Amino acid sequence: MNEILIDHTDGVMTITLNRVEKKNSISRPMYAAMADALVQAEADVAVRVVVFQGHETIFSAGNDIADFLDLPSASEESPVWRFLRAISAFPKPIVAAVCGPAVGIGTTMLLHCDLVYAGDNAAFSMPFVNLGVCPEAGSSLLVPQMMGYQRAAQALLLGEPFMAEAAMEIGLVNRVVPPAEANAVAQIQARKLASKPMRSLMETKRLMKKAQASSVAERMAEEGALFARMLAEPASHEAFTAFMEKRKPDFSTF
Secondary structure, X not given: OOOEEEEEEOOEEEEEEOOHHHXXXXXXXXXXXXXXXXXXHHHOOOXXXXXXXXXXXXXXXXXXXXXXXXXXXXXXXXXXXXXHHHHHOOOOOEEEEEOOEEEOHHHHHHHHOXXXXXXXXXXEEOOOHHHOOOOOOOHHHHHHHHHOHHHHHHHHOOOOOEEHHHHHXXXXXXXXXXXXHHHHHHHHHHHHHHOXXXXXXXXXXXXXXXXXXXXXXXXXXHXXXXXXXXXXXXXXXXXXXXXXXXXXXXXOOO
C-alpha cells in the first residue's frame, strides 16, 4: 500500500498521508515522496495549488521513531531536510486539512502552509524538548512570532498540546470544522485558489513572506545542524529508547 497518495484534479495536487495503522508517522521514504511531489508541483504549470491531508482521526504522529533510531537524518540532503526546504520555499499556495493528533513535524509543517482547516478533534504538539532535541522547520522563529513568547514557551519548552480552537485563536488555523468535513473544506478552498490568476497568487505569497524568507532559511539551517548533533547525544538516545520501551525517560543525569 502506498503510504503517500498523490492525486491531480482540477489544478490541485493532493498529498495524502496514508499510513493510518502507524498513525501516519512519517518515514524516510514518505519524506522523499512528499519532497519529490513538491518539486514536481513547483515545476508543473498544471498544478496551481497543493493540499496536504491525513485521515479524519489522525494527521500525523510525527517522525517514525524506529526509522530515526535506525538511521538518524543528519545529512542536509536527507529526505526530511529536503522536504522541509521544499515546503518552506514553495511558491504556490498550500492548503492543509488537519484532524486528530498533529505531532512534531505534523504541526511545524503547517507553519509553511497558507490556509489550514482543522477538525474539532485536532490536537497540535511540538514535543522536541521531551525527545532531547530542538525545534525544526523554522518553528523556533515562527512559533514565537505567531503565539507570543509565553505561549510559544509553553508549546516548545513544555511540549504541551493545544487544541483546534486555541490553534485558530493564535492564527495557525483558519477554521475549525467537524472532522468528517475537514478534507472536503480544504479541497473547496483549494479549488477557489486554483481558479484565480496564478501570477497574482504567487507574487502575493512571495511579497507576504519576503520580509522573513532569509531569516526562516537561516534558522532552519541552524536548527537542522543542531538537531542532527542532538540526535547523537545521550538525552535523545534515552528519550527515544524509553519511547520504544514504553517507559518514562530518565533525564536526571543529562
